[in-house]
Structure formats: C-alpha cells, structure tokens
Amino acid sequence: xxxxxxxxxxxxxxxxxxxxxxxxxxxxxxxxxxxxxxxxxxxxxxxxxxxxxxxxxxxxxxxxxxxxxxxxxxxxxxxxxxxxxxxxxxxxxxxxxxxxxxxxxxxxxxxx
Amino acid sequence: xxxxxxxxxxxxxxxxxxxxxxxxxxxxxxxxxxxxxxxxxxxxxxxxxxxxxxxxxxxxxxxxxxxxxxxxxxxxxxxxxxxxxxxxxxxxxxxxxxxxxxxxxxxxxxxxx
Numbered sequence: 001x002x003x004x005x006x007x008x009x010x011x012x013x014x015x016x017x018x019x020x021x022x023x024x025x026x027x028x029x030x031x032x033x034x035x036x037x038x039x040x041x042x043x044x045x046x047x048x049x050x051x052x053x054x055x056x057x058x059x060x061x062x063x064x065x066x067x068x069x070x071x072x073x074x075x076x077x078x079x080x081x082x083x084x085x086x087x088x089x090x091x092x093x094x095x096x097x098x099x100x101x102x103x104x105x106x107x108x109x110x111x112x
Numbered sequence: 113x114x115x116x117x118x119x120x121x122x123x124x125x126x127x128x129x130x131x132x133x134x135x136x137x138x139x140x141x142x143x144x145x146x147x148x149x150x151x152x153x154x155x156x157x158x159x160x161x162x163x164x165x166x167x168x169x170x171x172x173x174x175x176x177x178x179x180x181x182x183x184x185x186x187x188x189x190x191x192x193x194x195x196x197x198x199x200x201x202x203x204x205x206x207x208x209x210x211x212x213x214x215x216x217x218x219x220x221x222x223x224x225x
Contacts, residue, residue, distance in 0.1 A: 044155065049213055
C-alpha cells in the first residue's frame, strides 16, 4: 500500500462546479497535512495546510479525518484558473528530521 | 517571485560532465530538501538537511552528492549521470518543524545527453 494515495483523475468539470478530492495516508503517526497545487512545468505551491478542525480559504475547504486517515479538498465555484494538478502532502516524523510524502496528484481540468 | 532560488533554471550536460545545482533561501528555514520529479509523477525525496546536517538520504546513487555549506545554501553535485537522470530537480525549505508547509524553488530542468 502506498503511504499516500490519491485518485489520479483526471477530473473534468464545468466552470462553476464544485469538485472534491480525497487522499488517504497509511502512517497514523503523520503529523502535518497539506494540499499543494502544481501547474504544468512549474514547482509545487502550497495551497493550504489542513488542520484537525478543518479550514477554509475562500472557495477552498480542507478537512482532516484522523480516525479514518484521510484528508479532503473541496473547491466551490471552480474557475478556469483552478486547472492544475493537486498534490496531497503528508509530513511524517523520521528520526532527527521529518519527511514529506507526496501523493501521486489529482489532475483537474475546468472547462468553459 | 519564489523565496527559494535555484540556479541554473535549465542545464544540459553530458554523461562525463561534472556540474552543480544551487539552491538558496533567506527565510531562516533550518531544513532543506532535494527532490527529483519526472514528468507526470509526484516529486520524489532525495535528501534532507536539518540544521546543516544530512538527515535523510533516500538511497540515492553516489553520482548525486549533496552539500550544505551554510544554513542558507544547498548544493547538489552531479557526476557521471545517466540519461534517465533527466528530470526536474526541486529544492525546498521549511522550518525545522514544518507545520507551515514547505516552500519550493522553481527547479532546475536537467537533461543528460
């Protein structure tokens, strides 16, 4: 089983739709959780951290379920500019440092 | 503008060449990372430096040699690479306890010929 698993998509949805991604992680000791966005041939950029209480940033809502070991990202009123690959990232403690594990990414394409 | 600066942005090198990738951050982060990313794949961790000491080496071949001269700089020395090493090499940095996420540089796109 992969440490972090995501549905690779692609998700192809019309502008204005609501879309949700899930991500599961295998290590119950995982400490921090993030969603990153990566555009084609660009570096990953932090979209939002994911907190136990859930958090919202504009049209984006992230949730963490520690009991079931999954995190989710909800995008409301999707825009053309939301087209990208969304990477689920989990931080695991590892001796003297920490190690971040990327999911394989979910490709999202918003059509006019 | 990214707060993690990588140079060069593009590099073409032969299999007998020696080259270095450079990464610099001035955010006071104490952890720095090298990742390798192939097309349509997620980034794969190569090395982690924590407080300027190598903490994690993900069984990377010795033709890749990392170096952390100080808390702001991270280098990746390349020697005798293979064509399959062609990829996007990403540097990232974070606080020692990365609750606020990781900041990535824009990467060096490496082609080995």
